[in-house]
Amino acid sequence: MYNERAVRRPRALHCGVIFSIAICQFAACALRAQDQSGSADHQPMNMPAMDMPMMNMVDMNTASMFLMNMSSGTASNPAAWPMPMIMKPFGSWDTMFMGQAFLVDTQQSGPRGGDKLYSTNWFMVNTEHRVGENGAFKVNLMLSLEPATITNRRYPLLFQTGETAYGKPIVDAQHPHDFIMAAGFQYALALGENTTLELYFAPVGDPALGPVAYPHRASAMELPQATLSHHWQDSTHISDEVATVGIAYKKIKWEASGFYGAEPDEFRWNIDTGPMNSWSTRLWYFPNNNWAAQFSVGHLTHPEMLEAGDQTRTTASIEYTKPLPGGSWSTSLIWGGKHNTHTKSNTNGYTLESVLPIHRTNFLTGRAELVDKDELFAGEPEIEDYLASNYGSTFRIGAYTVGYTRDFGLFRNVETGIGANFTAYSLPNAIKPYYGQHPVSGNVFIRIRLRARS
Numbered sequence: 001m002y003n004e005r006a007v008r009r010p011r012a013l014h015c016g017v018i019f020s021i022a023i024c025q026f027a028a029c030a031l032r033a034q035d036q037s038g039s040a041d042h043q044p045m046n047m048p049a050m051d052m053p054m055m056n057m058v059d060m061n062t063a064s065m066f067l068m069n070m071s072s073g074t075a076s077n078p079a080a081w082p083m084p085m086i087m088k089p090f091g092s093w094d095t096m097f098m099g100q101a102f103l104v105d106t107q108q109s110g111p112r113g114g115d116k117l118y119s120t121n122w123f124m125v126n127t128e129h130r131v132g133e134n135g136a137f138k139v140n141l142m143l144s145l146e147p148a149t150i151t152n153r154r155y156p157l158l159f160q161t162g163e164t165a166y167g168k169p170i171v172d173a174q175h176p177h178d179f180i181m182a183a184g185f186q187y188a189l190a191l192g193e194n195t196t197l198e199l200y201f202a203p204v205g206d207p208a209l210g211p212v213a214y215p216h217r218a219s220a221m222e223l224p225q226a227t228l229s230h231h232w233q234d235s236t237h238i239s240d241e242v243a244t245v246g247i248a249y250k251k252i253k254w255e256a257s258g259f260y261g262a263e264p265d266e267f268r269w270n271i272d273t274g275p276m277n278s279w280s281t282r283l284w285y286f287p288n289n290n291w292a293a294q295f296s297v298g299h300l301t302h303p304e305m306l307e308a309g310d311q312t313r314t315t316a317s318i319e320y321t322k323p324l325p326g327g328s329w330s331t332s333l334i335w336g337g338k339h340n341t342h343t344k345s346n347t348n349g350y351t352l353e354s355v356l357p358i359h360r361t362n363f364l365t366g367r368a369e370l371v372d373k374d375e376l377f378a379g380e381p382e383i384e385d386y387l388a389s390n391y392g393s394t395f396r397i398g399a400y401t402v403g404y405t406r407d408f409g410l411f412r413n414v415e416t417g418i419g420a421n422f423t424a425y426s427l428p429n430a431i432k433p434y435y436g437q438h439p440v441s442g443n444v445f446i447r448i449r450l451r452a453r454s
């Protein structure tokens with residue numbers, strides 16, 4: 001019942017990878033050309049908290065700054081994070097380009113491990129304009145070429161679950177992101193010195209649920225692979241028909257969203273649509289520029305195509321960023337809980353991850369996760385039934401990753417790095433016959449990222 005046309009095109013991967021590298025290169029070159037054409041009439045702004053290339057911005061007010069600090073939807077990394085971007089004014093619009101791409105070779109051990117060459121990537125354009133004295137308006141577009149650069153609708157990721165490929169649940173693999181990861185509009189209005197109103201509408205976007213999703217999270221910048229807790233913590237970052245209203249007062253921000261609760265289907269090139277049948281609410285606390293903490297709850301109406309029931313998702317997270325020469329030391333601690341209204345089951349995912357820059361060109365990174373997996377045998381009813389009647393249906397998996405990236409200053413506005421990471425797992429004895437005693441996985445990758453050179 002599914003579309004087989006896009007299947008098994010060996011060239012698609014190479015073309016996609018080259019295309020994504022080309023896009024980043026092209027954007028950087030175009031911007032550099034503009035840089036050199038000079039734009040001396042732009043006034044520098046006084047924005048102490050953010051270490052960003054501010055000199056190129058046109059006409060910003062408090063509301064503009066408020067919008068600019070958001071990474072995905074209305075979610076923010078700590079304000080002190082020097083968000084990698086290239087900033088250019090186009091007329092009276094301040095425009096930001098962000099993007100990164102990984103070319104990854106994965107090798108995994110054990111009977112269920114896989115090997116693959118693929119690319120994870122995204123590219124984002126935000127353009128902002130002030131509206132009157134105290135308001136600002138932003139248009140956001142984010143694209144990913146993963147539907148082409150991840151062939152066969154998945155890449156190997158041991159113990160990963162969530163979404164579908166060829167009509168079956170994806171197990172031990174991660175789905176690609178949609179081509180249109182986000183397309184939305186934001187408006188912010190400073191109501192007073194300490195109070196800002198935010199409105200967000202996105203046919204495709206990120207509702208107020210969870211921390212900043214891993215592809216955009218400061219602490220996850222040197223890890224190409226998804227978190228195993230993605231579908232417990234931040235998988236709603238690509239949702240449809242999203243509307244959010246929020247109010248920020250001093251160090252606190254409260255938000256509420258309505259959205260279509262179904263996960264993206266496996267056809268990644270199109271835009272999915274559906275009724276606004278789910279809701280979420282999120283409370284942020286920003287003690288200072290180095291910290292961002294959130295607590296959020298959402299009700300998702302029938303999110304999983306092949307599984308009955310609705311979900312209540314609860315998440316809490318703390319992110320810390322300390323700017324250092326050449327980057328920032330960023331760490332996140334995240335919890336996500338999932339309650340299924342049909343099975344009445346409660347499962348949890350915990351993530352601790354960090355990235356530390358050393359002497360500008362070296363990055364040490366790590367991620368530790370504990371997550372309760374209940375879909376590992378979703379496509380194998382005999383094994384699933386056997387395990388369920390002897391051991392239960394939920395298995396707590398531990399995943400422990402260490403990684404390193406070395407940056408090479410090849411291009412002016414593109415950070416180019418080569419890296420590797422290694423993951424070891426802990427798993428219950430009951431499932432060792434299927435995964436092996438000590439499954440491991442490794443990635444070797446090239447990473448490119450847009451960033452204005454400071």
Ligand SMILES: [Cu+2]
Pocket residue numbers: 177213230234235237
């Ligand atoms: Cu995702």
